[in-house]
Amino acid sequence: MLHRQSLAAVAAGILLAAGIGATIPAGASTDRSRATTPPSTSLVVNARWGGHPSFDRLVVDVRGAMPPVTVTPVGALHYDGSGERVPLKGKYFLEIRFSPAAAHDDSGRSVYQGPRLLKISLPMLKGVALTGDFEGVVTIGAAFDTKPTYKTFTLHSPERFVLDINHPVGCRA
Numbered sequence: 001m002l003h004r005q006s007l008a009a010v011a012a013g014i015l016l017a018a019g020i021g022a023t024i025p026a027g028a029s030t031d032r033s034r035a036t037t038p039p040s041t042s043l044v045v046n047a048r049w050g051g052h053p054s055f056d057r058l059v060v061d062v063r064g065a066m067p068p069v070t071v072t073p074v075g076a077l078h079y080d081g082s083g084e085r086v087p088l089k090g091k092y093f094l095e096i097r098f099s100p101a102a103a104h105d106d107s108g109r110s111v112y113q114g115p116r117l118l119k120i121s122l123p124m125l126k127g128v129a130l131t132g133d134f135e136g137v138v139t140i141g142a143a144f145d146t147k148p149t150y151k152t153f154t155l156h157s158p159e160r161f162v163l164d165i166n167h168p169v170g171c172r173a
Helices: 002-022
Strands: 044-052 055-063 070-072 091-096 117-119 123-132 137-144 150-155 159-166
Touching: 044 123, 044 137, 055 091, 055 123, 070 150, 091 159, 137 159
Parallel strands: none
Antiparallel strands: 044 055, 055 159, 070 091, 091 137, 117 123, 123 137, 150 159
């Protein structure tokens, strides 16, 4: 009889251990000291501009790591979601796309402090607009009267995306 009770206790222990083991995914670590938090979303928080003797500059401030950025010449600027045309005058436009990124916090409140739609009177840069903050993509549009020649780069501490647009030396607004 004692042998049967011991055998039943061992079997129960094996089943209990197997049941607990089944709840931990294969390859998962139970060591909490090595757990990492998921990276937070990069936040686009501002856009600003300035005129220089041979170029105009547009700077976009980012909180967090700089996400991938693309700059694309487009025929017109459109608001993401609605598809409505952005009312900036110009003949040439650039769409600056940050992805993955957001211009709002986890509660849905805007963190973007830059212009939503603004006419600018620099030699090349004629307007800037926040055109989208939708599904992990933030887009900013820039308007020009003449075809822009530009270069882009990033600066760090704090994170900034820079778009320099060339214009003739001595050009005045």
